[in-house]
Amino acid sequence: MLMEGDSSLKVDVMGKTDWRTEAKNQVRVCLLSVKYNIMREMINKVTFLTNICFMILNNASFLVQWAILFRLKEDIGGYTFKEVMLLWGLSAGSYGLSHIFFARVFSLPELIINGKLDAYLVLPKNVLLQVMTSSTRTSAIGDLIYGLIIICFSDLSFGKVLLFLLFTVTGALIITAFALLMGSLSFWFVRMEIFGNQMLNALVSFATYPDGIFKGAVKFLLYFIIPTGMMVYLPVHVITDFDLRGLLVVFGYALLLSAVSVTVFYRGLRRYSSGNLMEARI
Amino acid sequence: MRKYAVIYRSVLMENLQYAANIALGFVSYFIFIFVFINLWGYMYAEPGTRIGGYTKEQMIWYAMITEMIWFGARSGTVAGQASSDIRGGNIAYLMNKPYHYTLYILTRYTGEWSIRLPMYMVLAVAVGITMVGQLPGFGLPALFASAVSILLGITINGVFKLCISLMSFWIEDSTPFQWLYDKLILILGTVFPIEIFPKALQPLIRLTPIYTVCYGPAKLVVDFHGDQYLEILMAQLLYLAVGCGLMFFVYGKGVKKLYVNGG
Incomplete structure (x- = not known):
């Protein structure tokens, strides 16, 4: 119920919420969700920090592999050592x-197959965003930091x-x-999560080679x-040799893929049936 | 020993049910091999080139064998299960059973790779012969020697991964240490042989598990020499003895630290 003077939601005379306010609230809820995910992970500080630091070390270990390969040949697939590092930084970031x-x-797919989407369907906010932001992987903070470390050492212009x-x-x-597109296929097909995981593995595996x-x-x-090409290859080419068309293609592709995956998710959601699973989300 | 044989048989039967799921992992293996074929194809652009004494075919077969060991020995038991048993307190039930916990985990691990490894072996041979070609000089002695070496290498890998999991007695989550061990093997051991490393680093690398888990078995497949076989075999037996000693020592120390909260 809205109280008089409540500024969090602006309601017009027809009783409809202003879309800008709604979007702002949605973003705020998402950010809060991520914040609480991270706070939950930080309950054990040693494990939290170990996960982050070791992931940075884990990624850095690939430097050795590439340093050795570049001893054998000056350029690999048209890439210098610096460009491969850029590729790595972008992938990890x-x-x-x-x-x-x-x-x-x-x-x-696990949520869909086991009927665990129920908990999100009854929330008063956007279902997809609630699902997406309901978990954070601690080690991913290490991946992002590694990406940022790479640009600090790569001597790039502003x-x-x-x-x-x-x-x-x-x-x-x-x-x-x-991942959303691959995951949403589980609304239609059984065991699709295995195919989806293989595709995601392929995306990540190819992203670290020129x-x-x-x-x-x-x-x-x-x-x-x-x-993979739109995620890292084309961006690396645009960074090393600026090309406005390449930049626009990456943007367009990211938007198009996002739109397609969101549409597929909501189409699939119509087919979703509950598993009648009783569980508490804490 | 009979009780371990029973555990082994039950895990083997259990894993046979999931053979189709294991086969789905072939895609990931194929992707890695495909990347390596392209990578080494680029590095060996000029015909007749040898890198570190290896021909292009030997180099790709080396990567295929090491990846086969890696994928074939993948197990959630020595890494995930052992660690979560300790963290979750399940170990309190398992340590009172009439077997040694570490040997129980290793037996389960053996049961798992007994199904996975032969499947990946068939795939590796099929991919290798169709995409790279036959390996010159590979005969029966190399087959026998490398089979023994691969089995020893996989066992050593399991023992070391279990040692890392046993660190959960002291630290809550040993997963980050598993990552580092995995990366040591995966990055420095599977992509190229030790001869590719700078000369100064090679003696150091030979002291790491890379030599006994990946390099040794794969080297025997791609370039078999009798004297080297003995050297690798001795190193593997030594590594296995030291690894098992360490495993029993860490477990013995760890269980004394164990606190179990009722529930």
Whole structure:
């Protein structure tokens, strides 16, 4: 019930909420949700910090692999060592950002199959955003920090740093949208989570190797079927050699994929049937 | 020993039911191998090139064998289950059973890879022959030697992963340490052989589990020499003895620290 003078919701004369206020409230709820996820993870501070630090070390260990490979050849797939680091930074940053804010998307099939979406359907806010922001992966903070460390050491100009940060956001959007699309298939097909996981694994695995080593149909596959190209390859090319068209393509693709995945999710939600599972979300 | 044989048999039967699920993991294996084929194809652009004494075919087969060991030995038992048993208190029930907890976990692990490894082996051979070609010089002695070495390597891997899980007696979550161990093996051990590392680092790498878990078995497959076989075998037996000693020691110390809250 709205009290007089309550400024959190603006209601017009027809009783409809102003969409801008609604959007603002939605974002605030999402941010609070992520904040509480992180606070929950921080209950055991040692485990929390160990997870973050070791993930940074984990990612950094790949530097050794690439340093050794670059001893054998000066450029690999048209990439120098610095560009491979950029690729790594962008991959880790995008993956980290996505798993900090939207980690639950990656376990969406489990919610669908086990009928665990009920708890979100009765909430007075957007179902999808509530689901997506209901969990945070601690180690993803380490991934994001690693991405930021990479740009600190990569000697980029201010403009390129901005581009890097921008592409980290579009990359996170692409990986989240792709996970949502794959996860939503579980509304229609049984055991689709295995296929979805394989596709996501492929997206991440390819994202840490230069696209120049792949040829022909595989390259097409990496740009248009598994969106690794739009997530990291094209952004790295735009950062190293600015191209406005490339920038717009990445933006357009991120928006299009997001729109498609959200549509597929809501289409699928119509088919959702409850598992009558009684459980408490704490 | 009979009780362990019964545990092994039951895990084997249980895992046979999920053979189809294991086969779905082939896609990930194939992706890795596909990436390596492309990567090494690029590195060996000029025909006849040898890197670290390896031909292109040997290098790709090396990666395929190490990845086969890696995927075949993947187990939630030595890493996840042991750690959660300790954290969740389930160990209080398991340690009172008429078996040694660590050997129980290792037996379960053996039951798991007994199904996974042969499946990945068939896949590796099929992918290798169709996409890379036959391995020159691979005969019966190499087959026998590498089979023994692979089994020992997988067991050593299980023992070390269990040792890391047993750290949960002191720290709540040992997962980050598992990541580091996995990355040590995966990044430094599976992509390329020790000969590719800078000369100064090679003796150091030979002292790590990489030598006994990945490098040794794969080296015997791609480039078999009798004298090297003995060297690798001795190193593996030594590593296994030290690893088991460490495992029993850590477990013995850990259970003394155990607090179980009723519930």
